[in-house]
Amino acid sequence: MADIKQQALRCRDAAQAIAQLSTEAKNALLRAMADALLADEAVILAANARDMEAATAKGITGAMLDRLKLDGKRLHGVASALREVADLPDPVGQVTRQDVRPNGIRVERVRVPLGVVAMIYEARPNVTADAAALCLKAGNGVILRGGSEALHSNTAIAASLQRALREAGLPEAALTLVTDLSRETMLALLQLTDVIDLAIPRGGEGLIRFVAEHARVPVIKHYKGVCHLFVDASADLDLALRLLLDGKASRPGVCNALETLLVHRDIAPSFLPRAAEALRARGVELRMDEAGRALVPDAAPVTDDDYAAEFLDLILAVRVVDDLDAAIAHIRRYTSDHTEVIVTRDEAHAAKFVNSLRSAVVMVNASSRFSDGGELGLGAEIGISTTRLHAYGPMGAESLTVERFVVRGEGQVRHPDLLD
Amino acid sequence: MADIKQQALRCRDAAQAIAQLSTEAKNALLRAMADALLADEAVILAANARDMEAATAKGITGAMLDRLKLDGKRLHGVASALREVADLPDPVGQVTRQDVRPNGIRVERVRVPLGVVAMIYEARPNVTADAAALCLKAGNGVILRGGSEALHSNTAIAASLQRALREAGLPEAALTLVTDLSRETMLALLQLTDVIDLAIPRGGEGLIRFVAEHARVPVIKHYKGVCHLFVDASADLDLALRLLLDGKASRPGVCNALETLLVHRDIAPSFLPRAAEALRARGVELRMDEAGRALVPDAAPVTDDDYAAEFLDLILAVRVVDDLDAAIAHIRRYTSDHTEVIVTRDEAHAAKFVNSLRSAVVMVNASSRFSDGGELGLGAEIGISTTRLHAYGPMGAESLTVERFVVRGEGQVRHPDLLD
Incomplete structure (x- = not known):
């Protein structure tokens, strides 16, 4: 519990380094992450085999078991997805509006990262890489809390991705995998209002309702698609x-x-x-x-x-x-x-x-x-929002940023008479 | 308590009518509201005199008392502010991006209202009119919960504004003033996650922390400006x-x-x-x-x-x-x-x-x-956000909308092979 706060604070510190990376550095990082996943293929597939075995022993079958499964082809797909995110435009630093006010100050709206994004998700281990890639692309730190059934797979994938961070001279806490999957730790994570800027739950309606009902941090979600x-x-x-x-x-x-x-x-x-x-x-x-x-x-x-x-x-x-x-x-x-x-x-x-x-x-x-981020031109999707705030519909990298104000002047003041 | 939910639901229904108004109709409404305030000047100033008397009896003085005070000049200022909001560009319906996908579907991002905005504020009675105007301009319903010291003033102002709604053939619940100022009712209001799309607290740090700590609905706020x-x-x-x-x-x-x-x-x-x-x-x-x-x-x-x-x-x-x-x-x-x-x-x-x-x-x-909505070109300001989500910095009418997707095709499908 105290631990999760420490982990999250380390992620927040690390996120400052990610926020200031150039587009080139971020893209190189994402490509190095793709390479790391492929280099670690044997380790990752072995970890996934352990998860599959445990799931089978628990009686999980069909579509749920299939969602958990990784093989060489799927892992190559995950690596390709990382490269595709590298190829996407960088939302950070985009100037969305420019205005010169009558007094001469120049006002720009500029996209900046949100800060720290917490992803809370179920079965599919590919989400570990996909979500991390989009969060990092948008200059954020990411805290990943996957499901227990995929813990070995997620741990192996996260270790690969963190190695790529380390080798790029970046703090690996920028990508933090939560391995304590207790309910208490998840609840503690969702209370960290000064640390986590956004939580995105992805999975069944039960998981999403749990997150929405217990979080003090902002949550963007969709319950279902009717x-x-x-x-x-x-x-x-x-x-x-x-x-x-x-x-x-x-x-x-x-x-x-x-x-x-x-x-x-x-x-x-x-x-x-x-x-x-x-x-x-x-x-x-x-x-x-x-x-x-x-x-x-x-x-x-x-x-x-x-x-x-x-x-x-x-x-x-x-x-x-x-x-x-x-x-x-x-x-x-x-x-x-x-x-x-x-x-x-x-x-x-x-x-x-x-x-x-x-x-x-x-x-x-x-x-x-x-109705999908890729099909609608966002390149990749971190989730779909039916929350009418910040983002509404499929969310891509841009939804992991926010516009702020940058103002440049030559000494303009609001009350020049004060200076007499 | 049951009452506040009913009030909020009526506001949500009424908001649908506001969301579909043309720009011209909304601007005419805002100008009619300005006229209504001036026509009711005597009633509003008498109501304010009651608030001032009670505040003085409670020992309130200085800047706090001054914030509560209305006079003819200030009321004319409030009416002018409504007309200025009428003159602002309408964010609703703005197409922020257009894209034709390789399969020919045309994807637009279009601004739509948030739905229902709850303003929770203290002393200044002008906020009742200012906040209502910006929320309505952006096609939203608005629930106003002011402070007890300004209750008579707020009630008189809201009655004027509601008359303008009625005379325009619109449901007056689109502007709902909460007159039960109990803590329980405020708490109940802040739990209405299926009804209220955004809560904006404005006032002292104590009020803002109370709202942020107790709300289940999304909150955008700033605690202080250091x-x-x-x-x-x-x-x-x-x-x-x-x-x-x-x-x-x-x-x-x-x-x-x-x-x-x-x-x-x-x-x-x-x-x-x-x-x-x-x-x-x-x-x-x-x-x-x-x-x-x-x-x-x-x-x-x-x-x-x-x-x-x-x-x-x-x-x-x-x-x-x-x-x-x-x-x-x-x-x-x-x-x-x-x-x-x-x-x-x-x-x-x-x-x-x-x-x-x-x-x-x-x-x-x-x-x-x-660092102010008017000075930075937003025309008017509903608040300043230091929440790094949705809006960051001064918030104008546009911050009371969200972008959604409108897609037009000629029968494109994702899996044409399925149709054989």
Whole structure:
């Protein structure tokens, strides 16, 4: 407990050195980290094998076990991701605005690192490298608190990355892995308001709620993605079907997958039966309201809970709505503020949909699956925020900085009369 | 308690209507609010007279009493401030970035309102109108929780502003004044994580610490402004003296006033005695380290607590430092992350000072008193943030919005192969 505070304070001190690195030095560091991971491949895979063995002994199987697994190919993928972060533009030092005031002072807004970012995450050991890379790229120190099931893997990966820091003459505390995974230590970490500038929880809703409910430090998070697709009366139905299948069936276990389909009643007869057939051919279970079941009689009835659910599975809730307003009202009631899509050929309807909804990402005639930092052009993603503060939607390196003011003058004062 | 939640929920609903207003409608509303305040001048001044009477009976005097006072001239000032906010650019709907991805989807970053902002403040009744105006301008609902000493004034002002909302056909709950000033109700307000998007405390350090320590909703704040002025060896000493007098003596009770002077040892003999004389002529008490007192023998000795203090008074802590690095080290130790100034003719020193310090505002050869939303070009200010997240430094209307993603496509999907 006292230990975690000491660790965090060392990270904060080390972060000052990272904050002042040149872009070139940071990029060289990230490339050296990629090299270090590959040089340590045998050690890292052996550590991962221990984690896999323990997980199997605990009865973990399927997707969860797969998320934990590393092999040569995946580790090369992690190293490549580090090099990609090195290739991204450096947000630190960017001048976002410049202004000369009437009195001649020049005011600039300049991006600076946040300071220390704490990542709290589960299973995937690649997050250890990915999150560290983005935090360091943005000039921050990073405290990594992964899950117990990946502790050996995370420890081995962190050791490699820290060696690269050391070899670059930098304090390895800039990347601090928390190895005491007790609840008390996590709670203590989340109270360090003078040390940690931002905590980002990533994982299941339970973990995220725990962090959000107990943290005194600022938290940016998203609980779940209940993404909606609304097919308007004027929609191109072929296009709507493409977006529907991509959104629901391409990877149902991710947060930008669709969970609810809303269909305008005027086109429901021509769209719903066809959509149902295509979805079922891809293994999707359908839960529909009365109007939907009138068109697709063998669909299961939908409940209010279904409309609020993030299924993360091949299940789709369906509702037939009277019009655009009804679609907007439905989404406002059930939204998780993540991603909503309208399919329409009506510009005014598209504009109304966009302006009426307060979700982080709103799309017109594009797949919800693009709601992702890489796809939206951020290069890499540290998480997705549905917190309406600082960042809203996918977060890249820039979201790990903040704009401050730099002012240059030639002796201007506010009250020259005082000087007489 | 249940009441405050109901009030806040009504404000959230009302905020949706504000979020969708056109710029013209919002500006007309703000001007109508200014008119309403002037039309209600007699009522507002009578309410303020009641507050003043009660404050006087409680023994409140001097600056605190003056902050509470309204008269015709001040009320006209408040109305003018509303019109100035109407004239500011509208941050909502601003497209901050546009990008076309390789697959043809067009990605825009667009500013949207935060939602509901809770202002928690003390004495000055003008904050009721100023804060409401900025929140509404940025498309937000606002919950105002002022101090008990200004309750009658705040109630009268809020009633005027709400009448303008009503007459514009808008829900008056968009501006909600909390009149139950119990500690329990404030605590309940600060727990409403699903309703309030941001809380901004403004007032004494005690109030701000109370809010920061008890809130579950996001808080942006600054505790105090311990602003430093460093006079480098290469400084133009006339210029340095101007900045010093303006920073310390023009208005010592504000957060952007100087509290500590750091002087390079090489120019201390030529600068300090002269500075001491000019400061004393303006009533400033000096507290100096040993090296300073060697040059200004009758100065009081300085303590470590003095270096950490925000005097808000005509008192200045002084230290003679060996060089730029020592100045940076001193500021890093005692900074409140508010505003720091260097006076130098050496470009490299200026750059090092700016890059080595993480304060919200860093200035070269300009007065710390410019660390203010109006002076830095934001038009108006809702507060100053030393929280390194979302906003850092003076906050204007733009800080009451967040960027989200709007994506337009022509049916692009992420996995076209799925559609075969």
